[in-house]
Amino acid sequence: MSQETANLEQSRLRIEELKQLLNKYNHQYYVLDEPTVPDVEYDRLMQALISIEEANPELKTIDSPSQKVGGQALKAFSQVRHQLPMLSLDNVFDLADFQAFVKRIKDRLATNDKIRFCAEPKLDGLAVSLRYEDGVLVQAATRGDGSVGENITENIRTIKSIPLKLIGELGKDFPHVVEVRGEVFMPKASFDSLNEQAKKRGEKVFANPRNAAAGSLRQLDSKITAKRNLAFYAYSLGFVGEYNSDTEQASDLIQSFFSNSHYQRLCQIKALGLPMCPEVRLLESEHDCEAFYQDILQKRDSLSYEIDGTVLKVDDIAQQAILGFVARAPRWATAYKFPAQEELTLVEGVEFQV
Numbered sequence: 001m002s003q004e005t006a007n008l009e010q011s012r013l014r015i016e017e018l019k020q021l022l023n024k025y026n027h028q029y030y031v032l033d034e035p036t037v038p039d040v041e042y043d044r045l046m047q048a049l050i051s052i053e054e055a056n057p058e059l060k061t062i063d064s065p066s067q068k069v070g071g072q073a074l075k076a077f078s079q080v081r082h083q084l085p086m087l088s089l090d091n092v093f094d095l096a097d098f099q100a101f102v103k104r105i106k107d108r109l110a111t112n113d114k115i116r117f118c119a120e121p122k123l124d125g126l127a128v129s130l131r132y133e134d135g136v137l138v139q140a141a142t143r144g145d146g147s148v149g150e151n152i153t154e155n156i157r158t159i160k161s162i163p164l165k166l167i168g169e170l171g172k173d174f175p176h177v178v179e180v181r182g183e184v185f186m187p188k189a190s191f192d193s194l195n196e197q198a199k200k201r202g203e204k205v206f207a208n209p210r211n212a213a214a215g216s217l218r219q220l221d222s223k224i225t226a227k228r229n230l231a232f233y234a235y236s237l238g239f240v241g242e243y244n245s246d247t248e249q250a251s252d253l254i255q256s257f258f259s260n261s262h263y264q265r266l267c268q269i270k271a272l273g274l275p276m277c278p279e280v281r282l283l284e285s286e287h288d289c290e291a292f293y294q295d296i297l298q299k300r301d302s303l304s305y306e307i308d309g310t311v312l313k314v315d316d317i318a319q320q321a322i323l324g325f326v327a328r329a330p331r332w333a334t335a336y337k338f339p340a341q342e343e344l345t346l347v348e349g350v351e352f353q354v
């Protein structure tokens, strides 16, 4: 066997090993809401998989965890097929990575002009899609595997900050169907008191507010969800259009009502009565993104909810459309993640140093 073939075989075996581990961790995290390793360990394994796949493209398969979004929807819930997929986000971990991301964007847009960004905290909860028909909340779904999510409408109705009916004069141009996407999360104070009560009763505690939010939202009994004090911030539109329209017709409708700026769209969604994170900012150029990141990092502990980074999105919707998507994430956005915190994380009663 040549050295080259031996190296390829070694990479193949390592890829198989990483895929198996990551698939197991995905199932524990997304389906069971019970992670057994800290996120930094998961991220480290995922980065290892991505770099071996990049070095050996012939070993990359479409079923690889690096190409997939989230986990399978729980069968206990009825399933919802998303009219527009709910994707994940690519990550950058430092300024050099972020600059490389901006360079890729400018190359694709064939421009040297400054890029305007909508800058948002990366909320540590779970993504949901809320479907309003003629202004009334008719359905809510989790992201699931990005194509099919869980129908959690009854549980969403228990979250006080999510309007059952949009507010204001919707007018005759208002699209019949408007999906709003955002993050359901558990504020830190609610998480602490939930775990304290669980400890007193000798019950299982949640590893972190993200798992507590996911576990609380995916309850078969919505009375339990109602007691969990969940919150929501909107961060994008999903499908917008007629009841049965296809995506192309829908895009004309979106443009006649919603702004061509992502940030302004969030303001419009807010005006309809949905909560928007107060830290969201419109930045005039990519050069302002690092200062936003540092500012949010510094505020992190004083915020009442958990975040694990910032999300930087190209603001111009026309530019977003040119940039498009890759398998599991848009090309026009990235999560600029915070470094792992030096603290002990409790996962299933086992302490992990992260």
Ligand code: NAD
Pocket: 025, 026, 028, 029, 030, 035, 036, 037, 038, 039, 040, 042, 043, 069, 070, 087, 088, 089, 120, 121, 122, 123, 124, 125, 126, 127, 143, 183, 235, 311, 335
């Ligand atoms: P992600 O959390 O890295 O990014 C995508 C998600 O970010 C979106 O789906 C949305 O829910 C959320 N988000 C928060 N704020 C947002 C905003 N302002 N705009 C848009 N989206 C926003 O991706 P993911 O695929 O959900 O999860 C991957 C991460 O989950 C990993 O990096 C790892 O940290 C963790 N994970 C951990 C384990 C484990 O076993 N510990 C297993 C699987 C995943």
